[in-house]
Amino acid sequence: MTATHLSAALPPGSTIGILGSGQLGRMLAMAAARLGLKCHVYADAPGPAFDVAAATTVAPYDDHAALDRFAASIRVATYEFENIPLATVEHLARHVPVRPGAKALATAQDRLNEKTLARALGSRTADFAAIDSRADLDTAIARHGTPAILKTRRFGYDGKGQAKILSPADATAALADMRGQPAILESFITFEREISVIAVRDTAGAFAAYDVTENVHRDHILHTATVPARIDASTQHAAIATTRGIAEAVDYIGVVAVEFFAAADALYVNEMAPRVHNSGHWTIDACVTSQFENHIRAVAGWPLGSTARHSDAVTTNLIGHDHDAWADLSAEPGSAVHLYGKRDARPGRKMGHVTRLSPKS
Amino acid sequence: MTATHLSAALPPGSTIGILGSGQLGRMLAMAAARLGLKCHVYADAPGPAFDVAAATTVAPYDDHAALDRFAASIRVATYEFENIPLATVEHLARHVPVRPGAKALATAQDRLNEKTLARALGSRTADFAAIDSRADLDTAIARHGTPAILKTRRFGYDGKGQAKILSPADATAALADMRGQPAILESFITFEREISVIAVRDTAGAFAAYDVTENVHRDHILHTATVPARIDASTQHAAIATTRGIAEAVDYIGVVAVEFFAAADALYVNEMAPRVHNSGHWTIDACVTSQFENHIRAVAGWPLGSTARHSDAVTTNLIGHDHDAWADLSAEPGSAVHLYGKRDARPGRKMGHVTRLSPKS
Numbered sequence: 137m138t139a140t141h142l143s144a145a146l147p148p149g150s151t152i153g154i155l156g157s158g159q160l161g162r163m164l165a166m167a168a169a170r171l172g173l174k175c176h177v178y179a180d181a182p183g184p185a186f187d188v189a190a191a192t193t194v195a196p197y198d199d200h201a202a203l204d205r206f207a208a209s210i211r212v213a214t215y216e217f218e219n220i221p222l223a224t225v226e227h228l229a230r231h232v233p234v235r236p237g238a239k240a241l242a243t244a245q246d247r248l249n250e251k252t253l254a255r256a257l258g259s260r261t262a263d264f265a266a267i268d269s270r271a272d273l274d275t276a277i278a279r280h281g282t283p284a285i286l287k288t289r290r291f292g293y294d295g296k297g298q299a300k301i302l303s304p305a306d307a308t309a310a311l312a313d314m315r316g317q318p319a320i321l322e323s324f325i326t327f328e329r330e331i332s333v334i335a336v337r338d339t340a341g342a343f344a345a346y347d348v349t350e351n352v353h354r355d356h357i358l359h360t361a362t363v364p365a366r367i368d369a370s371t372q373h374a375a376i377a378t379t380r381g382i383a384e385a386v387d388y389i390g391v392v393a394v395e396f397f398a399a400a401d402a403l404y405v406n407e408m409a410p411r412v413h414n415s416g417h418w419t420i421d422a423c424v425t426s427q428f429e430n431h432i433r434a435v436a437g438w439p440l441g442s443t444a445r446h447s448d449a450v451t452t453n454l455i456g457h458d459h460d461a462w463a464d465l466s467a468e469p470g471s472a473v474h475l476y477g478k479r480d481a482r483p484g485r486k487m488g489h490v491t492r493l494s495p496k497s
Numbered sequence: 498m499t500a501t502h503l504s505a506a507l508p509p510g511s512t513i514g515i516l517g518s519g520q521l522g523r524m525l526a527m528a529a530a531r532l533g534l535k536c537h538v539y540a541d542a543p544g545p546a547f548d549v550a551a552a553t554t555v556a557p558y559d560d561h562a563a564l565d566r567f568a569a570s571i572r573v574a575t576y577e578f579e580n581i582p583l584a585t586v587e588h589l590a591r592h593v594p595v596r597p598g599a600k601a602l603a604t605a606q607d608r609l610n611e612k613t614l615a616r617a618l619g620s621r622t623a624d625f626a627a628i629d630s631r632a633d634l635d636t637a638i639a640r641h642g643t644p645a646i647l648k649t650r651r652f653g654y655d656g657k658g659q660a661k662i663l664s665p666a667d668a669t670a671a672l673a674d675m676r677g678q679p680a681i682l683e684s685f686i687t688f689e690r691e692i693s694v695i696a697v698r699d700t701a702g703a704f705a706a707y708d709v710t711e712n713v714h715r716d717h718i719l720h721t722a723t724v725p726a727r728i729d730a731s732t733q734h735a736a737i738a739t740t741r742g743i744a745e746a747v748d749y750i751g752v753v754a755v756e757f758f759a760a761a762d763a764l765y766v767n768e769m770a771p772r773v774h775n776s777g778h779w780t781i782d783a784c785v786t787s788q789f790e791n792h793i794r795a796v797a798g799w800p801l802g803s804t805a806r807h808s809d810a811v812t813t814n815l816i817g818h819d820h821d822a823w824a825d826l827s828a829e830p831g832s833a834v835h836l837y838g839k840r841d842a843r844p845g846r847k848m849g850h851v852t853r854l855s856p857k858s
Contacts (some may be wrong), residue, residue, distance in 0.1 A: 474532025
């Protein structure tokens with residue numbers, strides 16, 4: 137495959153590789169199928185994406201022989217979760233384009249890199265400090281004060297790998313919770329609401345964003361995503377401009393999500409996800425082109441689809457046994473029910489979501 | 498499986514069997530996946546549906562051993578084309594529910610049965626007569642006059658198995674075109690437009706219809722489907738009421754399509770399709786619940802989803818080399834491009850469709 141090939145749009149019938157077999161991979165595969173593109177899903181265990189994939193591989197992410205066979209069967213690769221080992225992406229990238237690329241992934245995998253980039257681009261973030269030792273933690277607490285929150289720099293999601301430090305007395309227990317992993321201390325921010333921008337950037341550098349979404353979390357897991365967000369136009373513009381700056385800084389290709397804390401007079405970057413995002417699921421039902429299709433379009437070198445929405449929307453996650461209400465939810469007039477085909481409704485597990493549309497306000 | 502099981506909604510994770518591997522099966526499988534349901538696609542050759550199915554079988558439709566294995570792997574069966582052998586459906590129905598059932602299929606497979614039912618329900622149709630011999634044809638021409646059209650009673654679609662009779666001198670050639678198959682002579686109707694109703698009926702007898710669609714054919718193949726149709730409210734109500742009557746008469750479960758000719762002062766039933774229909778593809782993009790999801794809901798014993806639409810829509814089929822324009826179409830702002838993953842763009846082959854939305858009028 138030559139550079140010339142890489143910049144052209146992959147024709148229908150081409151195969152896209154997806155690393156990861158979860159519900160995001162499932163919805164990506166379905167979006168690809170709509171465009172006549174096939175998907176080969178590679179994961180270390182079967183998952184919901186396998187049900188809708190033209191081809192599947194179960195192998196460890198560091199199995200180079202399996203990765204090489206995977207690479208030989210696809211024209212481009214992407215991933216559905218940011219905790220994919222960077223080495224896996226770098227290995228694949230020797231054979232096929234991987235989008236988003238290693239630079240974007242390396243940034244998004246590490247909270248310290250994320251926040252450092254955001255600050256470098258002139259955005260606000262919570263105060264933060266790298267924590268590799270007890271001494272680092274004591275220094276940071278002394279400098280930034282409490283309350284604060286200690287987080288692992290990597291592999292955290294849905295509140296995992298986080299410990300609150302309400303007073304310096306909590307430092308020992310919080311550090312123990314990190315289990316020796318590199319960490320970051322972040323100051324608390326007083327904010328009015330959490331918002332996110334779902335945006336997409338294509339191989340030619342074109343950028344488009346969906347309308348800003350307002351998010352409510354419960355137990356550190358997204359509960360509802362509502363569009364439009366209750367923010368003014370200048371906040372909307374600032375959030376989208378910040379997202380664009382981040383995407384351009386890391387040569388991003390695909391859908392990116394950036395989460396913000398919106399305070400009365402300031403906007404703080406919280407974190408980025410180098411992938412389609414739970415807070416953008418409403419785009420399936422409220423837009424002509426969903427975040428999943430736009431990610432596939434970008435990854436496949438196609439032009440971006442419209443990010444305009446025709447309706448207002450509220451997406452509610454179905455977590456764990458929320459899923460048991462599937463029959464009632466499916467009987468609710470006008471609700472769009474999305475279930476991920478997971479067998480066990482374990483507590484905290486994302487089993488599906490429901491999006492309720494209303495006329496555009 | 499007992500009758501009690503059959504009347505209950507199949508829980509997420511259940512497997513639905515689909516007979517037929519074409520684009521309709523593909524879009525049905527994708528709709529099922531959205532609801533957390535798996536699909537096993539059975540066909541006599543691989544096709545576009547195989548790319549998105551959790552399981553696939555390639556076997557002849559009269560292979561009882563393969564059908565029995567298929568039946569053992571699924572909770573309910575449906576089909577994506579009406580030319581499935583009735584014996585296949587009857588064989589499967591001894592093991593699992595098949596929806597729509599054999600009665601609906603037997604009616605829809607045969608133009609004579611279709612028109613006879615429509616007349617029995619008080620609807621208008623073109624004048625028609627069964628043609629099993631040259632004597633039948635001469636008698637029918639003498640009675641109904643020319644121009645008329647001779648059609649095979651079964652296995653006709655997209656204009657196949659049809660011959661015009663502009664004068665009695667055309668009778669010999671037209672009859673030869675039937676190749677000895679049972680046929681039906683239909684009088685020409687002068688009409689203003691072709692319309693269709695896509696409707697759905699569930700296991701409890703609930704019925705819902707989408708807004709009437711106006712269809713334009715080119716070379717006997719659907720070219721565009723537009724909603725709303727340019728018809729008055731009484732015509733819309735009459736078309737939907739007729740569709741409901743037909744569905745109830747054959748104990749229909751699933752999505753049914755009925756095509757009509759709308760004349761200045763009358764509505765004529767043309768034909769019915771016991772399946773999701775090309776003229777309903779706009780429901781994917783303009784409704785919360787598409788025809789595909791509603792068919793799956795009905796077949797799986799779920800309550801029906803809303804048939805309301807949020808937008809006006811025009812669907813244009815991509816036939817044969819129309820598909821070559823995929824790159825331009827995908828770059829058109831706001832177009833929803835659907836490609837079926839077929840390899841060869843043969844003339845007359847349905848390769849995909851594009852739906853263009855506009856605000857609801």
